[in-house]
Amino acid sequence: MIEHPAILIDTTLCTGCERCVAACKQVNELGHDRPWRGQQAVDSLSATRYCTILRRPGRRYVRQQCRHCLEPACVSACLVGAMQKTPEGPVIYDPHKCMGCRYCLVACPYGIPRYDWDRAVPYVRKCTLCYARLKPGEAPACVESCPEKAALFGPRDAMLAEAHRRLEAGRGKYLKHVDGEHEVGGSSVLYLSDVPLDFLAWQPNLDDRPLPQRTWASLAKVPPIIVGVAGLMTGLHWIIGRRMKAALESAAQASPSPAGNDDAPAPSPGDEEHHA
Amino acid sequence: MLDRLSLLKTILWALVGVLAAVSVVRFAFGLGAVTNLSDAAPWGLWVALDVMAGVALAAGGFVVAAAVYVFHLEQYRPFVRAAILTALLGYAAVAAGLLYDLGLPWHIWHPMIYWQHHSVLFEVALCVMFYLTVLALEFAPAVLEHPCFARPAFQTIARGLRQATLPLVVAGIVLSTLHQSSLGSLFLITPYRLHALWYSPILYVLFFVSAVALGLATLIAESLLSSFFYRHKAPLRLLSGLGLGAAVVLALYALLRLGDLAWRGQLGACFDGSWLSRMFLFEMALSTLIPMALLCVPRVRSSLAGLALCAGLIVAGMVLYRVDVCLVAFARPEGSGYFPTWMEIAVSLGLLAACVLVFLFLVERLRVYDDPHVRGAPQPSYDPATLHNLLPDELAAPRRYSLAALLGGCLAVVFLPLGAPQPVATAALPARAAAGIAENRQGEPGQTLAFAVPDRPLPADAQPASLLVIDGNRDGQMVLFNHGAHIGRMGRHESCALCHHLSLPLDRNTSCFECHRDVYGPTPLFRHESHVKALGGNAGCRQCHADDSLPKTYETSTACDQCHRLQVASAALVPAPAARWHPAPGYVDAMHGLCVNCHEKSAREAPEHYSPLLSRCDHCHDPDRAEQRQPLAPSRP
Numbered sequence: 001m002i003e004h005p006a007i008l009i010d011t012t013l014c015t016g017c018e019r020c021v022a023a024c025k026q027v028n029e030l031g032h033d034r035p036w037r038g039q040q041a042v043d044s045l046s047a048t049r050y051c052t053i054l055r056r057p058g059r060r061y062v063r064q065q066c067r068h069c070l071e072p073a074c075v076s077a078c079l080v081g082a083m084q085k086t087p088e089g090p091v092i093y094d095p096h097k098c099m100g101c102r103y104c105l106v107a108c109p110y111g112i113p114r115y116d117w118d119r120a121v122p123y124v125r126k127c128t129l130c131y132a133r134l135k136p137g138e139a140p141a142c143v144e145s146c147p148e149k150a151a152l153f154g155p156r157d158a159m160l161a162e163a164h165r166r167l168e169a170g171r172g173k174y175l176k177h178v179d180g181e182h183e184v185g186g187s188s189v190l191y192l193s194d195v196p197l198d199f200l201a202w203q204p205n206l207d208d209r210p211l212p213q214r215t216w217a218s219l220a221k222v223p224p225i226i227v228g229v230a231g232l233m234t235g236l237h238w239i240i241g242r243r244m245k246a247a248l249e250s251a252a253q254a255s256p257s258p259a260g261n262d263d264a265p266a267p268s269p270g271d272e273e274h275h276a
Numbered sequence: 277m278l279d280r281l282s283l284l285k286t287i288l289w290a291l292v293g294v295l296a297a298v299s300v301v302r303f304a305f306g307l308g309a310v311t312n313l314s315d316a317a318p319w320g321l322w323v324a325l326d327v328m329a330g331v332a333l334a335a336g337g338f339v340v341a342a343a344v345y346v347f348h349l350e351q352y353r354p355f356v357r358a359a360i361l362t363a364l365l366g367y368a369a370v371a372a373g374l375l376y377d378l379g380l381p382w383h384i385w386h387p388m389i390y391w392q393h394h395s396v397l398f399e400v401a402l403c404v405m406f407y408l409t410v411l412a413l414e415f416a417p418a419v420l421e422h423p424c425f426a427r428p429a430f431q432t433i434a435r436g437l438r439q440a441t442l443p444l445v446v447a448g449i450v451l452s453t454l455h456q457s458s459l460g461s462l463f464l465i466t467p468y469r470l471h472a473l474w475y476s477p478i479l480y481v482l483f484f485v486s487a488v489a490l491g492l493a494t495l496i497a498e499s500l501l502s503s504f505f506y507r508h509k510a511p512l513r514l515l516s517g518l519g520l521g522a523a524v525v526l527a528l529y530a531l532l533r534l535g536d537l538a539w540r541g542q543l544g545a546c547f548d549g550s551w552l553s554r555m556f557l558f559e560m561a562l563s564t565l566i567p568m569a570l571l572c573v574p575r576v577r578s579s580l581a582g583l584a585l586c587a588g589l590i591v592a593g594m595v596l597y598r599v600d601v602c603l604v605a606f607a608r609p610e611g612s613g614y615f616p617t618w619m620e621i622a623v624s625l626g627l628l629a630a631c632v633l634v635f636l637f638l639v640e641r642l643r644v645y646d647d648p649h650v651r652g653a654p655q656p657s658y659d660p661a662t663l664h665n666l667l668p669d670e671l672a673a674p675r676r677y678s679l680a681a682l683l684g685g686c687l688a689v690v691f692l693p694l695g696a697p698q699p700v701a702t703a704a705l706p707a708r709a710a711a712g713i714a715e716n717r718q719g720e721p722g723q724t725l726a727f728a729v730p731d732r733p734l735p736a737d738a739q740p741a742s743l744l745v746i747d748g749n750r751d752g753q754m755v756l757f758n759h760g761a762h763i764g765r766m767g768r769h770e771s772c773a774l775c776h777h778l779s780l781p782l783d784r785n786t787s788c789f790e791c792h793r794d795v796y797g798p799t800p801l802f803r804h805e806s807h808v809k810a811l812g813g814n815a816g817c818r819q820c821h822a823d824d825s826l827p828k829t830y831e832t833s834t835a836c837d838q839c840h841r842l843q844v845a846s847a848a849l850v851p852a853p854a855a856r857w858h859p860a861p862g863y864v865d866a867m868h869g870l871c872v873n874c875h876e877k878s879a880r881e882a883p884e885h886y887s888p889l890l891s892r893c894d895h896c897h898d899p900d901r902a903e904q905r906q907p908l909a910p911s912r913p
């Protein structure tokens with residue numbers, strides 16, 4: 001199995017014949033479509049359709065599928081590790097671990113994962129880059145079925161090199177940008193196109209910063225917070241307790257009658273300075 | 277006459293009854309059966325309200341515990357037990373809500389063994405789990421005070437727990453700090469979906485600070501409600517202290533929220549007039565600005581009505597903040613909105629009702645509030661003078677509550693969808709090939725097929741035929757479809773694309789109605805002359821205008837379908853095997869699958885009659901114009 005496999009899709013070659021969709025459905029045994037509410041069209045990505053062809057104005061056809069990010073948001077989001085980035089590269093899903101929290105659906109910047117909403121025992125559904133087929137050395141079904149060679153499959157470095165070669169060779173034919181090279185840390189499904197592919201993500205112009213880094217910024221603070229808050233709280237308890245005791249004692253010395261009652265406000269720190 | 281407490285409990289039991297009924301459908305048929313969730317809205321009301329807001333509403337527990345045990349603000353000690361119990365029940369409700377919301381609730385224990393420490397949700401799950409335990413231990417001494425735990429062994433445990441109070445409180449504060457803020461961190465990973473007015477790199481700070489304010493407001497509201505229902509005096513001075521604390525926290529929250537917006541240069545977006553900007557302003561006013569301003573006025577702060585209003589505003593506003601982050605300001609594809617079903621709302625309400633019932637059950641039996649009114653003082657069971665029974669009917673209340681729950685459940689059953697959810701009907705219904713009996717009518721090539729009902733004797737020249745029956749308008753009405761006649765009438769092969777316009781699997785081909793605008797009603801498209809001709813001139817008038825006494829209008833004439841019996845009576849059909857039902861093929865499939873293949877075959881078998889041209893790609897796809905991606909160039913000679 002090749003290291004870091006990637007798919008390069010040249011949208012200018014795609015004719016929208018949807019053989020990739022048919023092959024994907026067959027290989028993954030997805031059966032008939034079960035369109036669910038919220039679905040944009042019958043042929044949108046769904047629990048029964050891991051890849052689809054988006055039709056854009058001017059007879060442009062763009063295949064939509066899981067991008068197999070290099071630093072996937074869904075994998076970092078999954079609390080039980082059901083979404084996994086395999087050492088080879090594809091992002092796969094382990095239904096035996098999944099709890100069904102659907103945080104992966106929330107987290108994906110491309111809005112890819114789908115859910116079995118109509119099932120009593122539902123699972124997350126998405127492209128696995130045909131992980132099982134890659135092991136014996138085959139290409140993903142969608143790539144293999146493409147009659148126009150609009151999709152290429154190979155190591156990511158080679159695919160990037162080919163993409164840049166085409167950008168150089170077909171000067172002016174493409175937008176000078178390989179979609180997926182750097183976005184959110186880079187992905188394993190790369191696009192060459194002559195039209196902007198903004199519509200593949202939730203927002204145009206994705207940042208290069210991988211999404212997991214954003215949550216890690218807060219998660220990394222957990223150990224200091226545990227130590228800090230626990231120490232601070234214990235310390236405050238001790239200091240305030242000691243000062244209150246000292247204040248009560250000195251008050252008792254000053255006037256023998258019992259001072260204050262339960263409802264008296266705690267002595268302010270300013271007062272305590274004198275007694276301490 | 278019911279007192280207000282019994283009335284409250286009756287209503288709560290009814291809500292629990294509804295919850296029970298909805299639960300059956302939820303767990304039998306899955307999320308899709310009871311929710312409006314979809315791939316566009318994977319998190320809905322249950323996450324926003326039961327989990328996000330539920331956790332925040334329970335924040336009073338750790339705030340008061342910190343105030344009393346760490347900061348030694350002893351005057352708030354009377355609140356501790358109620359606050360801890362509220363938090364305990366709140367978190368129990370969160371866990372229960374999760375059981376409803378998780379797709380695979382029987383895997384809820386998985387975070388304990390499958391650790392994934394890069395996930396914020398993992399941290400939240402662990403913290404909530406530990407905190408629930410801590411809360412249970414913190415509250416246990418109150419339970420162990422009850423006479424039924426009088427045995428020394430229990431008392432030893434209670435003593436041990438009491439000694440461990442401080443570590444427990446500190447652990448509770450640490451865990452709360454962590455997961456209250458982490459609920460905000462959950463959305464750090466969605467910078468492209470959450471609207472800029474809500475997405476912030478300090479979301480976790482905002483969630484934590486707002487949770488503290490919300491916890492204080494919940495305590496005030498809870499105290500006021502219990503004083504209302506149990507008819508005792510609210511500790512107004514303490515509550516106004518809590519109110520002042522809430523005002524300070526709100527000020528800090530406003531400073532952070534608005535300061536963050538200014539820092540990110542998004543302040544202008546608050547006033548851009550969009551729907552979301554107005555939502556933001558509404559949320560800020562409701563949750564922060566108005567209650568903060570009101571609480572700063574001593575007269576408002578020390579009046580029952582003022583405190584109730586402020587607490588209500590803060591609770592509503594901060595819950596709205598969570599709903600906004602989770603649902604309202606969270607991007608979805610155009611046109612795929614989310615609004616919860618009544619069943620989702622019923623589950624949220626039912627869980628809340630169950631919590632309140634447990635709360636009431638416990639405060640009436642344990643020393644939660646330091647107020648004998650709440651714990652029903654023992655009453656004499658009979659009048660010693662007359663020996664009349666003074667106790668009310670002991671079974672009256674349980675009977676009433678059971679009835680309420682039962683009625684609630686039955687009412688829910690009436691409206692529940694009992695059955696597995698069906699895929700939403702955006703798919704074209706399949707065309708169906710049916711074996712029928714053809715009857716040849718002379719002279720009308722367009723109308724050659726008619727059905728013979730099986731029990732009717734067949735005409736002599738009737739032949740069995742394969743008929744195509746389609747549901748072209750996708751309204752569930754199958755009609756006989758004459759494909760050949762359509763090709764002939766619409767312009768031979770150029771006309772394929774008129775109906776098979778794009779190549780989409782499950783394509784919604786042009787519906788019958790697009791051309792036959794008259795199928796559903798009176799129409800100017802009716803061609804009178806051609807009918808006159810077809811029916812034999814003047815002799816045929818009566819076939820449509822049967823009654824001479826009536827004016828000859830559309831309404832008084834024989835209906836179209838009396839003659840054009842296209843609607844297929846299903847009894848007359850022997851449907852083809854289901855394998856032959858399929859959606860009409862899309863354009864590319866129609867061309868490739870039907871024309872090309874057939875021509876290939878014919879050209880092989882009879883090359884003298886059929887040109888092999890059509891089986892060549894470039895016969896249709898013009899290679900010279902490949903860059904334009906014309907799917908079908910004019911055919912070459």
